[in-house]
Amino acid sequence: MLDPTYHRRRVARQMQDPIYRAAYEQAAREIQTTDGRAAMTDPEAAALWAQTQALLAAGDIAGLAAAMCADAEGLADELAARTRGDAPLDKSEN
Numbered sequence: 122m123l124d125p126t127y128h129r130r131r132v133a134r135q136m137q138d139p140i141y142r143a144a145y146e147q148a149a150r151e152i153q154t155t156d157g158r159a160a161m162t163d164p165e166a167a168a169l170w171a172q173t174q175a176l177l178a179a180g181d182i183a184g185l186a187a188a189m190c191a192d193a194e195g196l197a198d199e200l201a202a203r204t205r206g207d208a209p210l211d212k213s214e215n
Contacts, residue, residue, distance in 0.1 A: 156170070
């Protein structure tokens with residue numbers, strides 16, 4: 122049987138190591154900075170990323186799968202429209 126608490130316990134044990142903790146916190150700051158920059162350049166992608174993170178944090182795997190499928194279907198429709206020439210290549214052209 123899969124132990125759902127294993128990862129949390131492992132991270133808690135690793136965070137007791139000061140070198141690991143410092144590296145983890147530095148990586149977390151860098152990821153936050155990158156996410157912030159991405160949000161400024163592409164708000165749509167940032168919103169999708171935030172939704173994905175919220176669903177993962179809540180443990181809503183079914184919701185995450187549904188969101189990914191809906192996004193994939195929307196992307197497929199958009200690509201098909203672009204292929205037919207029905208949609209502009211740049212969203213700013215709308």
